[in-house]
Amino acid sequence: MSTTKESIGFIGVGYMGQGMASCILAKGFRLTVMGHRNRKPVEELKAAGAAEAATPKELAGKASIIFLCVTGSPQVEQVVNGPDGIAAGAQPGTVIVDCSTSDPVSTVALAERLAAIGLHLCDAPLGGTPAQAKLGQLSTMIGADSAVFERIRPVCEAWAQKIVHLGPVGDGHKMKLLNNFLSLGYGAIYAEALTLAQKVGITPQTFDSVITGGRMECGFYRTFMQYVLERDRDAHKFTLSNALKDVRYLESLANAAGVPNPVGGAVKNVYAAAVASGKGEDYVPMLSDFVAAQSKVSLG
Structure with missing residues (x-):
């Protein structure tokens, strides 16, 4: 799949996520965001051209690369594996990018389970502040296999000025x-x-x-x-x-x-x-x- 054709999903448009998502839009990617308890960032992103999905499953049906920026591993597991989760709606080959600060043990185990159904998980936790997120000046440390890293890198470049590929899944976290x-x-x-x-x-x-x-x-x-x-x-x-x-x-x-x-x-x-x-x-x-x-x- 050509990286220029990737459709992007984003779950977790909070302090960091809204700035990241706005940078992704600014680079011309098609973006779908999931409804957030705070409607203000969602409405601002929609006004800038984003679509909205009501559930992770619905969002997964519209995206080939999905970014998660949630609290931690329990929330990631729920968003991915819940009854209306990403795994229930994603096509084989979809990449899930966990930008949360998560437990590496959970990350590796989840990656193995997703690989068995044809989905890719990588970890890309963040360095920086919400102000830097808005400016596309974050840093990220990525755990992913080389092919997946090359797919997500053009999207990560929209919001990160420093990208380090550390090694396999889990190394980022x-x-x-x-x-x-x-x-x-x-x-x-x-x-x-x-x-x-x-x-x-x-x-x-x-x-x-x-x-x-x-x-x-x-x-x-x-x-x-x-x-x-x-x-x-x-x-x-x-x-x-x-x-x-x-x-x-x-x-x-x-x-x-x-x-x-x-x-x-x-x-x-x-x-x-x-x-x-x-x-x-x-x-x-x-x-x-x-x-x-x-x-x-x-x-x-």
Whole structure:
């Protein structure tokens, strides 16, 4: 099948997905999206030329490559295998691209089940922010066989400026968990460092004046501090509940590999405490307020 003739489906037009889907439309691909609990992104995409399907099964009947951008493995399994799922409506040869941060063990098992009915699964988790998604400036780490990778690459190029083909199915999700371990680990460290700094008389502004321009500055630091310094809630729209899910997946991966994960466990517990206190829908930079409050200081 010629890649120029591919019809694209997209399930999960949330913070990241809407920007990705709009980039796919802008590159001239035919796009069908599935109804989302938030109608605003769906209606905006329809106004730009997308069609809408009511169920994954209906969408699968209209698409040769289907992108999923949902919460994690349970949601992927439901979208694919449910009674009105993709598997019930897809033609042989259809490619399902899981852009979620999922459990690699689940990904590999699902890929094997789909291969038995002539469907292809690959994992293409994301790096970047919703703002970068809108600009087509995300990165992606892809697990897929070579032929499937070549089919999906022209579509991925619509929304990603950095594409790395890591190897077989599952490798993308493994690398994504490692990547998120680094970023979420930094988030926990930033929160604790800022709290200690404030407690001993060094304000977040002074702290930032030292870090900015030095070796410890990075893109994640900048969006984290955009919230801390400017109270911009939308600086990094990734919830604490999603963060906790990811570090729990990392723990599962480490357990399966027989690798001690003491730092990962400590990071997980910071996010678990925040979520348990009712902060699950707060965004990752807001972890700083939760940690500070535990020591009775304010960063605002």
